[in-house]
Structure formats: C-alpha cells, structure tokens
Amino acid sequence: MKRRLLTGNGAAAWGARLANVDYVPAFPITPQTEIIETLGSWIDSKEMAGRMVTLESEHSMVTAAGAAAATGVRVFTATSSQGLLYAMEMLYTVAGWRAPFVMVNVSRGLSAPITLEPDHNDILAARDSGFLQIHAATCQEVLDSVLMAYRLSEDARVRLPVIVNLDGFYLSFTREPVEVPKEDKVLSFLPPFDPENIRFRASTPISQAVAVLGGGPYSYFRYETHLAALNALSVFDEISVEFGRFFGRSFDAVEAYRTEDAEFVFVMMGSFATKAKEATDRLREAGWLVGLVRPKLFRPFPKEHFLKLLKGKKGIAVIDQNISMGKGGVLYTELASVLYGSLDDGPVMASFIGGLGGRDISSEEFFEIAKVIRRAAEEGKAPPPRLLYTEEELREMRKLQVIANAERNQAGKRVGKKDE
Amino acid sequence: MSEETFKSVKDLPSTRLLCGGTPMCSGCGALEALHEIYDILGKKTVFVNAAGCMTLLSIYPFTPFRGSWLYTAMASAPAGAQGVRDALDILIEKKQMPPEDDLQVVVLTGDGAAYGMGLSSTSAAIDRELDFLYICYDNEGYGNTGQQFSAATPHAAKTATSKGPRGYPGYKKDLFSIWAAHKPPYVATVVGSEPLDLAKKIEKASELKGPRLIIAFSPCPTGWGFDPKLSVEIGKLAVKSGVWPLKEYIDGKVIHTKIPRKRVPVEEYLKVQGRFSHLFSPKRNEELISEIQARVDAYWKEVEG
Numbered sequence: 001m002k003r004r005l006l007t008g009n010g011a012a013a014w015g016a017r018l019a020n021v022d023y024v025p026a027f028p029i030t031p032q033t034e035i036i037e038t039l040g041s042w043i044d045s046k047e048m049a050g051r052m053v054t055l056e057s058e059h060s061m062v063t064a065a066g067a068a069a070a071t072g073v074r075v076f077t078a079t080s081s082q083g084l085l086y087a088m089e090m091l092y093t094v095a096g097w098r099a100p101f102v103m104v105n106v107s108r109g110l111s112a113p114i115t116l117e118p119d120h121n122d123i124l125a126a127r128d129s130g131f132l133q134i135h136a137a138t139c140q141e142v143l144d145s146v147l148m149a150y151r152l153s154e155d156a157r158v159r160l161p162v163i164v165n166l167d168g169f170y171l172s173f174t175r176e177p178v179e180v181p182k183e184d185k186v187l188s189f190l191p192p193f194d195p196e197n198i199r200f201r202a203s204t205p206i207s208q209a210v211a212v213l214g215g216g217p218y219s220y221f222r223y224e225t226h227l228a229a230l231n232a233l234s235v236f237d238e239i240s241v242e243f244g245r246f247f248g249r250s251f252d253a254v255e256a257y258r259t260e261d262a263e264f265v266f267v268m269m270g271s272f273a274t275k276a277k278e279a280t281d282r283l284r285e286a287g288w289l290v291g292l293v294r295p296k297l298f299r300p301f302p303k304e305h306f307l308k309l310l311k312g313k314k315g316i317a318v319i320d321q322n323i324s325m326g327k328g329g330v331l332y333t334e335l336a337s338v339l340y341g342s343l344d345d346g347p348v349m350a351s352f353i354g355g356l357g358g359r360d361i362s363s364e365e366f367f368e369i370a371k372v373i374r375r376a377a378e379e380g381k382a383p384p385p386r387l388l389y390t391e392e393e394l395r396e397m398r399k400l401q402v403i404a405n406a407e408r409n410q411a412g413k414r415v416g417k418k419d420e
Numbered sequence: 421m422s423e424e425t426f427k428s429v430k431d432l433p434s435t436r437l438l439c440g441g442t443p444m445c446s447g448c449g450a451l452e453a454l455h456e457i458y459d460i461l462g463k464k465t466v467f468v469n470a471a472g473c474m475t476l477l478s479i480y481p482f483t484p485f486r487g488s489w490l491y492t493a494m495a496s497a498p499a500g501a502q503g504v505r506d507a508l509d510i511l512i513e514k515k516q517m518p519p520e521d522d523l524q525v526v527v528l529t530g531d532g533a534a535y536g537m538g539l540s541s542t543s544a545a546i547d548r549e550l551d552f553l554y555i556c557y558d559n560e561g562y563g564n565t566g567q568q569f570s571a572a573t574p575h576a577a578k579t580a581t582s583k584g585p586r587g588y589p590g591y592k593k594d595l596f597s598i599w600a601a602h603k604p605p606y607v608a609t610v611v612g613s614e615p616l617d618l619a620k621k622i623e624k625a626s627e628l629k630g631p632r633l634i635i636a637f638s639p640c641p642t643g644w645g646f647d648p649k650l651s652v653e654i655g656k657l658a659v660k661s662g663v664w665p666l667k668e669y670i671d672g673k674v675i676h677t678k679i680p681r682k683r684v685p686v687e688e689y690l691k692v693q694g695r696f697s698h699l700f701s702p703k704r705n706e707e708l709i710s711e712i713q714a715r716v717d718a719y720w721k722e723v724e725g
C-alpha cells in the first residue's frame with residue numbers, strides 16, 4: 001500500500017478513481033473544484049477511464065448523475081454549499097428514483113452572509129432527502145468513505161445515493177499522509193457495478209419515476225425508501241468488517257475515543273472533532289474522565305451505536321457546527337430524540353454551537369464545555385444552549401459595526417449633499 | 421434522407437403505438453401531436469419528461485408508452501437526457517449492452533419548461549451537442565397548474581394570471597429563433613392538425629444526430645376555452661391565418677414548409693376561443709385585433725420578401 005501526501009479533495013478524487021467510476025457530471029464551486037479538476041486531468045491524460053461532462057448548474061448535474069445511475073453506470077459527482085442547495089430539488093428526486101451513486105460534498109457555510117469557510121448547514125439541509133450521509137474527519141477517511149459509500153449505495157438491500165462529506169479548507173486543502181490502496185485490492189472489495197434491473201434498454205422497456213395518485217402509493221414508496229435507509233445500518237456494519245479485512249484499518253459507523261471509562265462525552269461530527277480529540281487528551285492529563293463520540297454515519301442515524309456508547313455516562317456535550325434557526329443544534333436534537341426514554345437514568349445533555357463559518361474552537365473552550373457539563377450533571381439540570389463566542393470576538397465585531405455605521409452615515413451625508 | 425416515406429396522408433402510419441385511456445382532457449392538441457409523433461419515432465425511445473400535463477401520462481402502474489420513460493423535474497429534463505444518453509454510450513462502448521438495445525433519447529416538455537424554467541439546461545445541452553430530440557408541446561401557458569401565462573402566451577390572451585381587459589401584456593417568445601441561434605442540426609414547428617407536414621419533419625429529425633427541436637402547437641380546449649371538438653379546426657386555423665408558421669431550420673437556413681398564400685383573417689382564429697372573447701365582447705376591441713393582425717402580416721411580409 002502506498003502512502004501519499006493528499007489533500008481531502010485529492011483523497012476524494014483518488015476514491016473515485018479507485019472505484020473505477022464510469023461517469024462524472026461536474027460543476028465548479030470553491031472549495032470542491034480541485035476534485036473535478038483532478039479527475040478531469042486524469043481522464044484527459046487517460047490515467048483514468050471514465051467520462052466527465054460539465055453541466056451548467058448543480059441542479060442539472062444531479063439530474064444527469066441520477067439519470068445515468070438509473071441507466072446502469074457507476075457515477076461520481078461532487079459539490080459544496082450553494083451548489084448543494086441549488087440541486088436540492090434533484091437530491092430528493094434522484095433518491096426517490098433509488099438511483100445508486102456517490103456524491104462528495106465539501107462543507108461550506110451558506111449564504112447569507114456569503115462565506116467560503118466551513119460549517120455543516122449545507123449538508124444538514126440534505127438530511128431528509130433520502131441520500132445517506134458519511135462524514136469524514138481525516139483525508140484517509142475521505143478516501144475510505146468513498147469506497148465504503150459505493151458498496152453501501154449499490155447494495156441491493158439499500159440502493160440509495162450516498163453523500164460523503166468533508167469540511168472545506170480544514171480537510172479539502174489540508175495535506176495528510178493517506179494510504180492509497182492497490183487497484184486490484186479495491187477491485188475485490190468493490191467489484192464493478194452490477195445494476196441488475198436498473199436500466200433503460202430497447203429490449204426491456206421500463207418507466208421510472210412515474211407519478212402516483214393519492215396518498216396510498218405515495219406513502220408506500222416513501223416509507224419503502226425509509227426502510228431501505230434503515231437497512232443501511234446493518235449493511236454498513238457488514239461492509240465495515242470486510243473493509244477491515246481488506247485494508248487492515250477499521251471503518252466503524254461511529255468512532256468512540258476514550259469513552260470506556262469516561263463520565264463525560266463530547267459528541268461532534270467532521271474534522272473539528274479532531275480538535276475535541278486533542279482536548280480530550282489534555283483534559284485526561286488534567287484528571288478529567290472525558291471521551292469523544294463521533295458519528296461517521298449520519299444517515300441512517302446509528303441509534304444503537306450511540307445507545308451502547310452513551311449508556312451509564314453522566315453528561316454529554318453536543319457541539320454542533322450548524323444552527324437550525326429557531327431551534328438550535330441539529331445533532332443535539334437528533335441525539336436527544338434517540339436518548340429520550342431509551343436509557344434509564346440517562347445522561348444530562350448540553351448543547352453548544354461552535355465553528356460556524358469556520359470559526360475555530362479552542363482547547364480552553366473544550367475545558368469550559370467540560371466544566372459546564374459536569375456542573376449540569378451535579379445539579380441534574382440541563383444548561384441553556386450556548387454559542388461558542390469569546391468576549392474578544394465580540395469586541396472585534398463591535399469595532400466592525402462602528403466602522404459600518406460610520407460608513408453608512410458618511411454615505412448618507414454624500415447623498416444629502418447631492419440633493420441640495 | 422428518405423423524405424419520400426410520407427408523400428401523402430395515405431402513407432401515414434396507423435399503428436397508434438401510444439395507448440388510449442390517458443387522463444388528458446378530451447380534444448387535447450398536445451396528445452394529438454404526441455400520438456402522431458410516437459407512431460413515427462417508435463418504441464425504441466426513452467422519453468425524459470418535465471413537469472406538465474404530460475407527466476400524468478404515466479401514473480403508477482400504467483403507461484401508454486411501449487418504450488421507456490423517465491420523469492425528472494420542471495427545469496432539467498435536458499440534463500436527464502444527457503445522463504441517459506451518456507450512460508447508454510458508455511454501456512455500448514464497454515460492451516455491456518448490445519447496440520441493438522440503444523434508444524433514441526427524447527425530451528418531452530411543455531412550453532413553460534421549454535421557453536422558461538428549462539431554457540438554461542436546454543441551451544447548455546445544445547452547447548454540448550447532446551444527441552437528443554426535444555419535443556415541446558406548446559399550449560401557450562402553464563396548463564397543468566390552471567393555464568397561467570408563460571413566456572409562450574400570445575399577446576392579449578386571457579389566462580388565469582392575465583384576466584384584465586387587455587389580457588396578457590407580453591408577446592410570445594420566439595423559441596424557434598433562440599434554438600436556431602445555437603446552430604443545431606434541426607428545428608421545426610408542427611401542429612397535429614397537419615399530420616403530413618408533421619410526419620415529414622419527425623422523420624427528418626430522427627434521421628439526424630445532435631440536438632433537435634420540434635415545437636408542436638397544441639390547441640388546449642381547457643386552457644384556451646373552446647369546445648374539444650374544435651381542436652383540429654383551431655389547429656388548422658392557426659396555420660391558415662398565419663398565426664402558427666410551419667417551418668424548419670436546417671443547414672443554417674429557415675424554410676417555410678407551408679405558406680398560407682391567402683391567409684384568413686386572424687379574427688377567424690381568435691373569435692372561436694374563450695381566451696380572446698374579451699376582444700369581441702362586450703365591445704369589439706378593434707385596436708388590439710388590428711395589432712395582432714398587423715404583427716402576423718409583418719411576419720409574412722418578411723417571409724415572402
């Protein structure tokens with residue numbers, strides 16, 4: 001096995017290349033573009049087979065991806081942020097077609113205000129679409145996730161599209177050593193796509209994605225898709241065992257770090273969880289019994305994994321790198337719904353919002369979070385949700401506001417003068 | 421090119437490949453055109469459809485098509501066609517599918533999608549020289565949602581969103597020229613009530629490769645307000661009055677395939693439709709009727725030179 005220094009985007013491209021994808025519908029957007037540029041140059045130089053086509057929008061890109069998958073070829077595509085939202089109508093549509101393919105999303109905060117830096121509101125907007133979701137935290141995981149995703153997506157018990165998510169900048173542009181598996185090994189783990197009855201052919205005409213009349217058939221097909229997504233839980237565990245056998249490293253649905261004897265647990269997704277991991281070590285050195293739980297699989301939601309890992313814990317701090325306006329952290333809400341009524345004497349839960357638009361989360365903040373959750377456990381009362389934001393940041397923000405106000409007043413005066 | 425196949429109406433196929441029993445309104449001019457088109461295209465086709473009346477042709481578990489069908493969304497049927505076409509090519513290239521199993525990829529949308537929401541995905545598919553046939557059935561409005569005006573609605577027509585005394589204030593967009601400006605292999609207008617002209621054009625289109633468009637003028641009793649039995653007559657009147665020119669764009673030139681030498685007054689076409697009734701009652705709107713006539717005259721003056 002070769003180790004190469006790869007960015008997260010490079011690792012995603014390698015995943016697609018090793019998966020021997022037939023078709024890559026594409027559209028550029030920062031911080032994803034490097035993925036399609038890399039694939040494009042490999043295809044141009046014939047280092048990689050496959051066909052790439054640049055569409056005029058992500059809406060069309062996902063339509064073409066779904067249509068090609070529904071015709072029976074292996075499809076890869078990638079997007080980010082505004083692109084994912086632009087394609088949203090088609091995410092639901094092609095998942096309803098049960099078209100199996102893999103899409104990489106490089107997370108980036110959503111407009112407005114417009115930014116290039118990451119958080120998870122883009123990918124979480126696709127939460128209910130029918131796409132399964134795998135969230136990577138390292139460049140190695142990006143490559144591994146793409147291979148896992150094809151197995152999961154094409155499995156006859158699942159047959160749903162899968163999104164592999166990685167964080168913009170922190171992963172997309174960060175180089176890490178990545179083990180790139182040998183092609184023949186990947187081929188045995190991930191044989192060519194067998195579309196079985198997924199196809200359009202003259203000799204076997206078929207209608208796909210037809211309309212239904214009434215709630216009866218509609219409910220049936222929608223719930224069937226839900227059940228297929230739930231099937232993906234055990235299928236994922238199955239594939240994960242095989243993955244370990246083939247490549248000598250595990251790929252579990254949920255990562256548990258120093259949780260066994262932990263009293264307090266951080267729960268986080270994506271690359272920022274590596275900051276929590278680091279903080280966990282520091283807190284352990286300071287005598288705190290803390291651990292970290294990080295779901296890689298987010299759809300389907302790995303409920304049983306969570307229950308097993310969180311049983312007997314005193315407190316859980318969920319740090320959400322997203323915000324549902326008028327509600328709060330999405331992962332917190334999801335986890336609360338899983339824990340409620342499932343564990344006797346369940347742990348106390350606290351919600352934190354951090355890392356929006358790429359804002360860093362410092363080690364001190366993890367110490368503070370640990371304090372808050374310990375106090376909450378002692379008092380037996382959940383604390384109010386909190387935004388991670390320092391006084392220093394607020395001071396800087398106030399300065400910007402002062403400038404903005406001054407500018408506005410100046411502009412007002414200029415306009416006033418003209419009128420005279 | 422075997423333009424010879426259809427020399428007279430007697431040569432037209434009577435196969436009726438498209439089954440009956442669909443939920444389209446009686447007298448639907450779009451369905452009439454589709455029947456005729458499908459008989460010529462045949463079942464080695466996959467129809468990629470956008471939201472509109474025709475979406476309801478295939479309702480689980482039935483379809484009137486002998487061939488294949490994929491419903492996409494309102495904006496992106498041409499992108500769906502791209503995915504299917506590319507996948508078929510890949511499968512043939514990799515010998516995972518025999519070439520006999522290949523399909524003609526046909527986009528089927530209304531005017532709302534073709535002139536408006538889907539225009540960006542259409543233009544891009546032409547840029548990419550996608551090998552597909554686009555059939556736009558033009559009922560001059562968003563029919564499926566209750567005939568609101570679209571970019572294909574003619575001047576002065578009453579629609580669900582232009583109910584004032586002057587009807588729709590805009591003018592029908594020239595989709596034919598927009599397509600022609602992309603210099604594709606073929607663009608043509610047809611109407612179901614001129615089946616011979618239609619058959620010749622469909623045959624010609626299906627023998628060419630690349631992006632090809634057929635705009636089928638589609639009298640719509642429900643949306644336009646006329647008795648379903650007049651559907652064919654209104655289609656004929658649209659041609660005879662010069663409102664709907666039958667033409668094609670091929671090899672960089674526009675050719676009119678049927679020039680109405682003695683055009684009937686546009687009024688004859690207008691007055692049989694509820695959507696233009698405000699031009700005649702309670703009071704005749706001479707100004708608007710003359711304006712519509714003058715525009716038609718100007719068009720043909722330019723054609724006839």
Ligand SMILES: Cc1ncc(C[n+]2csc(CCOP(=O)(O)OP(=O)(O)O)c2C)c(N)n1
Nearest residue numbers: 471472473494530531532533561562563564
């Ligand atoms: C994105 C989106 N917006 C709106 C609609 C609602 N809608 C369904 S059919 C339709 C009208 C389509 O008009 P046209 O293409 O002319 O087809 P027709 O209904 O006339 O057959 C509209 C607006 C939709 N399906 N999708």
Ligand code: SF4
Nearest residue numbers: 445448473563640642
């Ligand atoms: S509304 Fe018009 S176009 Fe739609 S089915 Fe009825 S007649 Fe045909």
Ligand SMILES: [Mg+2]
Nearest residue numbers: 530531561563
């Ligand atoms: Mg219409």
